[in-house]
Amino acid sequence: MVQACGGRSRAQLPAWSLGTAMTQPPPAKAPAKRHVRLQERRGSNVALVLDVRSLGAVEPICSVNTPREVTLHFLRTAGRPLTRWALQHQPPSPKQLEEEFLIPSNFVNPEELDIPGHASKDRYKTILPNPQSRVCLGRAQSQEDGDYINANYIRGYDGQEKTYIATQGPMPNTVSDFWEMVWQEDVSLIVMLTPLREGKEKCVHYWPTEEDTYGPFRVCVQEEKELPEYTVRQLTIQHQDECRPVKHILFSAWPDHQTPESAGPLLRLMAEVDESPEAAASTGPIVVHCSAGIGRTGCFIATRIGCQQLKARGEVDILGIVCQLRLDRGGMIQTTEQYQFLHHTLALYAAQLPGQPSP
Known part of the structure; x- marks a missing residue:
């Protein structure tokens, strides 16, 4: 049986509006009416129910989207471009941003990830790679190890495919998987956005002091440079007779679930990445990770895409950027x-660009 409907169904509302609707108290129950016949003429509950068998081939009165379809539609279409001038002089208020940030998270249900043994390779049980964009291993290790790693390909500026790989901080049993991914994807730049410990372990020490072997890969430190805000290491990774350079940047002054004290260090990290010949010359993605691979990792990637939009277009769609990221990794x-x-951060970057923006 189908209930007749008018206007938009609740499932068709934007996902961010459902929470408000669900938290409103139910309407007060109306007192019972004595004039039953009058109620029936106006339309009782029974009168609003249709027998599906009587509809035959008639088109349905309205279509109802599933919550999943509503989520994907929102993430694919939502956006709010801000000009360079508006970002600096008329930015959204904290309250507006708080409301706007009620974006569907698009997390993967652990029960839906049908990959045997994946749980032993997940740092956090609820933070899993979206299946359609996950990185699959399979070049250097045996089939017995499987193809699983908690990592996703992430689109970059203008939707360019596989610009980044967002991943969790390696665990003791996933270090060789991490280096296989670096080799398989021809990665030449790794950006690490977490210290090894923040009260508890956030990431294992997955690179050598001088040189070490991880599975079939030999990794060596060629040079190390300590800067005030981050550390740069020049590494090499060798598999059989082939050897490749990899640049590793460790930016550890970013508290978990929080933000840096100022945007300046992050923008200087962006400049380090943009000026790296490894990033310019490589055809492989940039690997970015923190502990879970979604918070600080998402901020870094979104900031870089936003800077590229501002530089090329004079405007930035921060909401659209975050929605695109969440389509690729929840x-x-x-x-x-x-x-x-x-x-x-993007307002500060916009102020540093040459020329004066117009309102």
Whole structure:
């Protein structure tokens, strides 16, 4: 049986509006009416129910989208471009950003990830790679090890495919998987956005002090440079007779679930990445990771895409960027504070661009 409907069904509302609708108290129950016949003439509950068998081939009165379809539609279509001038002089208020950040997270249900043994390779049980964009291993290791790694390909500026790989901080049993991914994807730049410990382990020490072997890969440190805000290491990774350079940048001054004290260090990290010949010359993606691979990792990637939009177009669609990231990996950018910091950082970058923007 189908209930007749008019206007938009609740399932067709934007996902961010459902929470408000669900939290409103139910309407007060109306007192019972004595004039039953009058109620029936106006339309009782029974009168609003249709027998599906009587409809035959008639087109349905309205279509109802599933919550999943509503989520994907929102993430594919939502956006709010801000000009360079508006970002600096008329930015959204903290309250507006708090409301705007109610974006569907698009997390993967653990029950839906049908990959045997994946749980032993996940740092956090609820933070899993979206199946359609996950990185699959399979070049250097045996089939017994499987193809699983908690990592996703992430689109970059203008939707360019596989510009980044967002991944979790390696665990003791996934270090060789991590280096296989670096080799398989021809990665020449790794950006690490977490210290090894923040009260508890956030990432294992997956690179050598001098040189070490991880599975079939030999990794050597060629040069190490300590800068005030981050550390740069020049590494080489060797498999059989082939050897490749890899640049490793460790930016550890970013507290978990929080934001840096100022945007300046992050923008200087962006400049380090943009000026790296490894990033310019490589055809492989940039690997970015923190601990879970969604919070600080999402902020870094969103900031870089936003800077590229501002430089090329004179405007930036921060909401659209975050939605694109969450299509590729669920939960990218974890907190409202990180979303607000993203706006602040891009406003600072916009102010540093040459020329005066017009309103």
